Amino acid sequence: AQSVTQLGSHVSVSEGALVLLRCNYSSSVPPYLFWYVQYPNQGLQLLLKYTSAATLVKGINGFEAEFKKSETSFHLTKPSAHMSDAAEYFCAVSDRGSSNTGKLIFGQGTTLQVKP
Amino acid sequence: DSGVTQTPKHLITATGQRVTLRCSPRSGDLSVYWYQQSLDQGLQFLIQYYNGEERAKGNILERFSAQQFPDLHSELNLSSLELGDSALYFCASSGSRLAAVQETQYFGPGTRLLVL
Numbered sequence: 001a002q003s004v005t006q007l008g009s010h011v012s013v014s015e016g017a018l019v020l021l022r023c024n025y026s027s028s029v030p031p032y033l034f035w036y037v038q039y040p041n042q043g044l045q046l047l048l049k050y051t052s053a054a055t056l057v058k059g060i061n062g063f064e065a066e067f068k069k070s071e072t073s074f075h076l077t078k079p080s081a082h083m084s085d086a087a088e089y090f091c092a093v094s095d096r097g098s099s100n101t102g103k104l105i106f107g108q109g110t111t112l113q114v115k116p
Numbered sequence: 117d118s119g120v121t122q123t124p125k126h127l128i129t130a131t132g133q134r135v136t137l138r139c140s141p142r143s144g145d146l147s148v149y150w151y152q153q154s155l156d157q158g159l160q161f162l163i164q165y166y167n168g169e170e171r172a173k174g175n176i177l178e179r180f181s182a183q184q185f186p187d188l189h190s191e192l193n194l195s196s197l198e199l200g201d202s203a204l205y206f207c208a209s210s211g212s213r214l215a216a217v218q219e220t221q222y223f224g225p226g227t228r229l230l231v232l
Contacts, residue, residue, distance in 0.1 A: 032218050034220075036223075041225075042225060042226075043118060043120070043206060043223035043224050043225045043226055044206065044208075044223040045118070045223070046220050046221075046222075049218075049220060051218040090159060094218070095161075095172075101164055101166075101171050101172040102147070102149075102164075102210065102218075102219060102221070103149060103161045103164055103172050103174060104149075104151075104159075104161060104208075104221060105161070106158060106159040106160075107158075108158050109158065109159070
């Protein structure tokens with residue numbers, strides 16, 4: 001069975017500081033990994049995804065993530081936080097079980113607070 | 117705007133009642149996924165349809181059912197509602213069946229259900 005774990009349900013950074021949101025995965029097959037962002041009262045929007053091409057993945061709004069097989073991690077980073085980055089962030093793995101349907105298995109989410 | 121629409125945006129009902137949530141996928145997408153987001157369970161996959169046929173089932177209660185119509189819109193039916201069914205219900209769509217595990221799922225804005 002595949003799963004993801006997000007370390008830290010709340011992360012607080014100052015505007016302009018580095019953003020680091022942690023995600024570790026568990027998978028018996030090469031995983032496909034996703035980061036989604038949810039702004040208040042909105043649906044989820046894809047930030048970036050890893051599908052076994054380059055291990056460093058660049059996404060929208062200046063975010064990037066690095067797939068590290070040895071550490072089973074897919075942490076999300078942004079060099080400089082903006083106030084508009086305040087939201088909830090979800091790491092997800094695509095189910096590659098026998099059905100191979102693409103359903104997403106989500107972590108518990110991390111709320112990012114950006115302080116002025 | 118993801119291109120996925122969901123109606124209604126909010127729904128307030130009483131225990132024991134039945135409601136129907138509606139989802140229209142992005143133009144051209146054949147797959148529809150339903151997810152439930154609650155404070156205690158997080159984001160959980162419920163069910164997936166592909167081109168009118170059920171493709172995968174997740175943690176969906178027997179009181180819940182879904183279908184996808186020939187025009188590809190989908191409905192999630194929730195019956196004998198309980199207080200614990202209060203949650204945000206998301207629909208997501210993607211295009212391909214063969215590449216489903218790698219594809220981006222586009223999420224609608226959700227339907228917020230409150231059972232009193």
